[in-house]
Amino acid sequence: MAGVLPRLKEQRIRVVALRAEGRLPDAATVQESLDEHRSARGLVLALDQSEALLLRSEDELRTLVDALLDACRHPGVAVLVALRTDFQDAALRHPELSRLVGGAPAHQLGLMTREQLTEVVRLPLRAYPGVEYDSGLADRLIEDAVGRPGALPLLGFVLTTLWDGQVGGRLRLDTYRELGGLGGVLSSRADEAWARARRGVTPQAATGLLRALVQLPPGSGTPLRARLARRDADEERWAVAQELVEARVLVVGADPERGETVELAHEALIEHWQPLAEQLRSDRAFLTWRGELRYDRARWWRAGRPDGLLLEDPALSVAERWVGERHDELTEEDREFVEAGAGLRDRKRQESARSERRRRYLRVLWAVVTVLAVVAATVVSVLYLNLLTEQRRLASDRLAQQAATLDSTSVTISSLYAVGAYRAEARPDARSALLAQYLRLQDVERVVMEGREDVQDVALTDDGSFAYAALGNGDFVRMDLRGKKRPDPRHFSTQRDTERIAVSADGSRVARASEWGLVTLGVQLPSDPDKFRTLALRGVEAVKKNPRAAHDLRFDGDGKRLLAAVPGEGVLMWETNEGRRTGRTLAPPRDWDVAQAWFAADDTVVARIVPSGAEADDAQGRLVSWDLADGSLHRPWDERATASATVSGNGRVLVTCTDQGSLEAWRLGSTPRRFQNWSNSTFPGLCPLHTPRLDATGRYLINPTGRIGTDLGRMRFLVIDLEKGWPATFDTPAAAPEDQNITGRGFAPPVALAGPPSDLRAVVGVGGSIVTVRVKPPTSFDTNALINRIRTPDGPSGRMAVVDSEGTDLQLWNLADHRLLATARPSRPLARMYAAFSPDGRRMLTIAQDERSVLVWRIDGSSLREEHTLELPAPPGITASGPDPTTGLVPSWINLSFSDDDHAVISGCRTSPAGGSTPVTWTARSTVRPSRSVLSSPTRRPVPMPPPCPAKPRR
Numbered sequence: 001m002a003g004v005l006p007r008l009k010e011q012r013i014r015v016v017a018l019r020a021e022g023r024l025p026d027a028a029t030v031q032e033s034l035d036e037h038r039s040a041r042g043l044v045l046a047l048d049q050s051e052a053l054l055l056r057s058e059d060e061l062r063t064l065v066d067a068l069l070d071a072c073r074h075p076g077v078a079v080l081v082a083l084r085t086d087f088q089d090a091a092l093r094h095p096e097l098s099r100l101v102g103g104a105p106a107h108q109l110g111l112m113t114r115e116q117l118t119e120v121v122r123l124p125l126r127a128y129p130g131v132e133y134d135s136g137l138a139d140r141l142i143e144d145a146v147g148r149p150g151a152l153p154l155l156g157f158v159l160t161t162l163w164d165g166q167v168g169g170r171l172r173l174d175t176y177r178e179l180g181g182l183g184g185v186l187s188s189r190a191d192e193a194w195a196r197a198r199r200g201v202t203p204q205a206a207t208g209l210l211r212a213l214v215q216l217p218p219g220s221g222t223p224l225r226a227r228l229a230r231r232d233a234d235e236e237r238w239a240v241a242q243e244l245v246e247a248r249v250l251v252v253g254a255d256p257e258r259g260e261t262v263e264l265a266h267e268a269l270i271e272h273w274q275p276l277a278e279q280l281r282s283d284r285a286f287l288t289w290r291g292e293l294r295y296d297r298a299r300w301w302r303a304g305r306p307d308g309l310l311l312e313d314p315a316l317s318v319a320e321r322w323v324g325e326r327h328d329e330l331t332e333e334d335r336e337f338v339e340a341g342a343g344l345r346d347r348k349r350q351e352s353a354r355s356e357r358r359r360r361y362l363r364v365l366w367a368v369v370t371v372l373a374v375v376a377a378t379v380v381s382v383l384y385l386n387l388l389t390e391q392r393r394l395a396s397d398r399l400a401q402q403a404a405t406l407d408s409t410s411v412t413i414s415s416l417y418a419v420g421a422y423r424a425e426a427r428p429d430a431r432s433a434l435l436a437q438y439l440r441l442q443d444v445e446r447v448v449m450e451g452r453e454d455v456q457d458v459a460l461t462d463d464g465s466f467a468y469a470a471l472g473n474g475d476f477v478r479m480d481l482r483g484k485k486r487p488d489p490r491h492f493s494t495q496r497d498t499e500r501i502a503v504s505a506d507g508s509r510v511a512r513a514s515e516w517g518l519v520t521l522g523v524q525l526p527s528d529p530d531k532f533r534t535l536a537l538r539g540v541e542a543v544k545k546n547p548r549a550a551h552d553l554r555f556d557g558d559g560k561r562l563l564a565a566v567p568g569e570g571v572l573m574w575e576t577n578e579g580r581r582t583g584r585t586l587a588p589p590r591d592w593d594v595a596q597a598w599f600a601a602d603d604t605v606v607a608r609i610v611p612s613g614a615e616a617d618d619a620q621g622r623l624v625s626w627d628l629a630d631g632s633l634h635r636p637w638d639e640r641a642t643a644s645a646t647v648s649g650n651g652r653v654l655v656t657c658t659d660q661g662s663l664e665a666w667r668l669g670s671t672p673r674r675f676q677n678w679s680n681s682t683f684p685g686l687c688p689l690h691t692p693r694l695d696a697t698g699r700y701l702i703n704p705t706g707r708i709g710t711d712l713g714r715m716r717f718l719v720i721d722l723e724k725g726w727p728a729t730f731d732t733p734a735a736a737p738e739d740q741n742i743t744g745r746g747f748a749p750p751v752a753l754a755g756p757p758s759d760l761r762a763v764v765g766v767g768g769s770i771v772t773v774r775v776k777p778p779t780s781f782d783t784n785a786l787i788n789r790i791r792t793p794d795g796p797s798g799r800m801a802v803v804d805s806e807g808t809d810l811q812l813w814n815l816a817d818h819r820l821l822a823t824a825r826p827s828r829p830l831a832r833m834y835a836a837f838s839p840d841g842r843r844m845l846t847i848a849q850d851e852r853s854v855l856v857w858r859i860d861g862s863s864l865r866e867e868h869t870l871e872l873p874a875p876p877g878i879t880a881s882g883p884d885p886t887t888g889l890v891p892s893w894i895n896l897s898f899s900d901d902d903h904a905v906i907s908g909c910r911t912s913p914a915g916g917s918t919p920v921t922w923t924a925r926s927t928v929r930p931s932r933s934v935l936s937s938p939t940r941r942p943v944p945m946p947p948p949c950p951a952k953p954r955r
Contacts, residue, residue, distance in 0.1 A: 014040035019048045026060075027067035034071055045071060046080045053097055059302060061096040068100060117142050120155065131166065134173040141176070157265075190273045193247030197240040205236035208329045210279040212237070213250070213264050216291040223270050223280055223287070229258035232331045249273075289322055290330070297337040311341035389425075396424040400433040404711050404736065410450045411733050411769045415441065432710065440714050443730040445761070445772045448479050449489050454735075455765030457500055460752040461507035462649075462696060464761045467752070468510065469770060470498040476512055481772070492522070492532075499549045504559025505649060505696065505754075509576045511562050513550035517543040519564050519572075521579050535579030538564065538572065551616045556599040557650050557696070563605065565594040567612075571605055571626070586626045589633070595621060598647035598654075600668040603628045606654060608645050617746070619643040623656065627670070636672045644689040646701070653698025653722065657687035665701075665722045676722055683727055683787050685718045690748035699723055699757055702775060704748045707734050715749060715764070721778045727786050728778035735767035781818035784811060792834045797841030799859075803830050807849055810857075812864050822864035826855055836896035836904070843867075845896045845904055854896065854906055872906060 016033045018025040030045065037043050045068065053061055068079050081101055112120070121141050125131055145155050162171040198206050212233065215226035230238060241262045244250040249269065250262045270276060280287065300309040311319055319338045323330060330338075399421035406414040418437040421430035449455075454472035461467075467479045469489070474496035477489035493512060500513040510522040510532060518539065522532035538550075552565035561582065563573045571586035571594055588594050588609045595616040597607040605626045610618040623637040623645060637656075645656035647668065654666040663686040665676035680686050685705035692703040701720045708716045708731070715734040720727050735749065750765040753775070760775035785791060790803040793815060802811040807829040812822040829849040836845045844857040854870040872894070895907045 013042040013044055015044045015046055017046045017048060020050050020053050027063045030067040030071055043077045044080050048082045050081050050083045065096050065100045114146050117145050130169045133171050137173040137176060190249045193244050193249050194275055197243035201236045201240055206240055207279055209237045209240050210276050211283055211329055214270060214280055216287045218292050218295045225264045225267055227261040227263045230260040234328055293334060297333060307344050310344050316341045392425040396421045396427045396430045400429040403433050404713055409768055411447050411766060412450060436709055436711055436713050440733040443773050445774050448487055448770050448772055450769035452768045454768055455750055455770055458750045458752045458763050458765050459501050459503040460754040460763045461503055462505035462754045464755055466507050467763050468501050468503055470501045474498050500553045502553035502555055504555040506559055509559045511553050513553055515549045517547050517549055521576060537574050537579055552596045554598055563597050565597045567593040570594055571597045583628055584631045600651040602669040606647055608642055646692040646694050648694040648698030649696030653694060655701050657689050661687045663687055691751050693751055693753035695753055695760055697757055702753055712737050719775060719778055726778035726783040728782035730773055732764045732771055732773060733766045779818055781813055790832050794837040794841060801835045801844060821862040824864045827866060838898045838901050840901045847894050851894060
């Protein structure tokens with residue numbers, strides 16, 4: 001500091017020196033310095049002897065460090081910290097002081113040069129013209145100080161002593177020699193005073209004083225000066241201190257709380273005064289312990305003297321030992337801190353003893369209570385487990401019930417409720433709910449929207465990138481399906497009155513019709529595919545004349561034209577580039593309205609018309625077409641009633657259902673031609689058409705056939721390959737059931753179909769949710785599984801046996817890849833009953849139509865061969881195909897099972913007052929019947945019975 005501060009002042013920087021001593025400086029001192037020198041251009045807060053801060057508590061030091069760091073944030077203010085190098089490591093390890101010195105640039109100050117020492121010795125006397133050195137004294141001082149570590153404090157002490165001993169304005173060389181030079185200036189005077197002070201006192205008092213004058217900060221091995229208060233020293237030690245004060249080895253001070261104090265006159269005495277240095281080396285363990293003790297004591301005192309900060313063993317035992325050995329060298333506060341810890345330990349011991357007595361008294365009682373508690377705990381545990389089981393059962397049932405009610409709100413939450421019900425307890429309802437959720441979602445690709453208003457209409461671009469939906473509140477939203485995350489539905493229109501929507505195949509054109517009859521068109525901007533230019537097609541003036549909403553909106557295959565079916569007017573058409581009307585209005589016959597319309601091949605428009613005032617799905621609809629060249633109306637389908645129809649995106653295929661329940665597929669053009677025809681007897685669900693959709697090529701048709709499942713929670717869709725006539729199905733979740741007579745809505749959900757035949761995708765509305773499904777083209781396996789109702793799967797072998805509807809063909813399929821393994825014609829027609837596979841999967845049993853014989857089949861890889869026939873015995877007077885003479889009822893069923901790979905158990909169940917069955921064990925490798933075990937007698941007496949046989953109605 002001696003050389004740094006003057007140079008800072010020469011640069012017109014205001015310097016405020018703060019010496020770390022006792023409890024100063026504190027945060028208030030720092031703030032006062034800032035307030036006092038607020039107008040200074042530059043201000044440096046110089047913290048000298050900062051190693052003394054190591055003696056403060058962390059809380060107190062934290063406040064000071066925060067104040068100094070806050071001061072650094074003021075413009076033009078800096079903090080200079082002077083720290084002895086031997087305390088640097090301790091400062092960097094300190095949790096609070098390290099914040100002040102750890103991140104700041106450090107400058108190591110080396111020994112002063114000869115020139116600097118010359119300035120220190122000579123410059124101060126220039127301020128006093130009448131005072132000077134004896135000849136050679138200044139050079140002697142400089143020579144003795146050059147290259148000497150710690151010379152500066154010694155030099156300061158010598159100069160002060162020479163100043164006090166000046167004679168006639170001259171600092172005497174003789175005085176310097178009497179002091180013993182720079183090296184002996186401290187030790188010589190201190191040794192003389194120490195020798196005088198020790199006379200007449202005990203060695204313990206003298207050495208105790210030396211130990212009281214130094215302290216070791218926690219975490220540092222370098223000693224610092226310490227203050228000894230009059231109240232903490234006995235008479236002998238205080239008398240020794242007074243002798244040293246007179247010799248100016250010690251200096252007297254005052255503390256506001258402790259009263260009169262003494263301390264070493266200079267820090268250099270710790271190192272250069274031999275008695276003190278030797279005492280420090282011999283008593284370092286005690287001094288280190290005392291420094292840590294006082295640090296802990298101060299922390300305990302500032303925290304309000306809590307028991308949690310008192311010493312505990314083994315530290316308390318060490319403290320008690322030192323108190324016993326050095327009682328007089330510790331302050332009252334030190335001893336109070338140790339005694340408080342000992343008192344706490346004694347209280348804990350007494351409490352422990354009382355607790356032990358209580359424990360002994362309670363042991364006998366505990367033995368009795370334990371027996372009672374075990375009994376009570378057993379009872380309570382049983383009751384608790386029963387209660388817990390009941391709670392889990394109730395929770396499982398409640399969640400399973402609620403799962404179905406959330407279908408219209410959120411498909412995901414509905415599924416999570418089902419999973420939660422199953423995890424609560426795997427009860428039948430929970431298992432059913434979980435299985436129902438699996439079946440509902442097994443064909444679903446993803447859930448793209450949920451938790452919105454009910455979906456009224458959906459549309460999908462041909463590449464499946466974007467989906468559009470009209471919601472029950474009139475919102476019109478757009479969803480980007482290109483990413484993996486669930487899309488965020490974006491409002492496509494600010495108007496909330498959307499009734500119908502349509503999108504072109506490439507997605508560049510989007511149309512909407514409001515519930516008041518307005519029709520608008522959105523044209524994609526080339527510069528920004530996410531923005532559309534809005535064109536008004538059917539405006540306010542037209543709505544004033546006819547405010548009825550459009551029944552249908554449709555683009556042609558390339559999106560260049562748009563048509564709208566408006567009740568009371570007919571079919572209106574616009575070109576989509578500029579939104580201008582094109583062609584004439586295609587008006588239906590008188591007293592008829594257009595319900596649906598499509599652009600068809602050969603520049604025609606096909607429409608389904610209904611009687612005026614009827615609903616759009618009226619069953620008395622008719623199909624008509626217009627030639628756009630001249631606007632002429634044609635009736636290729638005559639007057640056949642048509643409830644619903646659909647046309648492919650290329651306008652070349654039309655599918656409709658007749659009123660007789662036949663599904664017809666037509667090639668469209670100037671002269672429509674029917675090319676496929678199926679009846680409902682072929683396979684159920686073909687007709688009627690509810691919301692049918694054809695792909696763009698006209699090959700694949702999808703149509704919802706109705707709700708299925710025990711809770712009606714699935715919507716079954718039928719997929720038909722119109723070229724091959726193959727059907728298949730897929731399922732989606734269904735919205736919560738509702739009474740159609742009250743709501744006026746049909747069961748069929750809104751659906752859209754797009755994509756090439758090899759990658760078809762359907763978008764289906766489920767209440768307030770939308771799901772997508774990858775529609776797989778039907779295969780031969782799907783067709784056989786639908787048309788032939790008797791299907792017997794064998795899980796272990798991964799195969800399935802299928803009996804055709806006539807019972808004349810038996811097929812074996814691979815369940816893994818849906819490949820036909822083998823086909824065979826049985827020697828006699830097969831009954832519509834399920835087959836049975838052997839455990840090794842190498843044999844199969846089927847029942848003949850006479851229900852008296854069982855055919856044994858050999859399965860070898862991909863071959864299927866009939867081995868032989870087993871003739872079943874029957875009770876007297878009963879035939880398999882005729883009625884029971886007693887009851888008049890027909891035998892109900894034949895049960896087949898294998899007891900092992902080579903033996904089958906066959907039992908023919910019959911319906912009679914006695915019930916029962918006649919099981920027979922057969923050797924499957926031959927027609928031999930090795931044993932016959934009657935489990936129930938043909939007589940009417942009660943006997944043990946096998947599981948009841950299912951009843952079979954008469955054919």
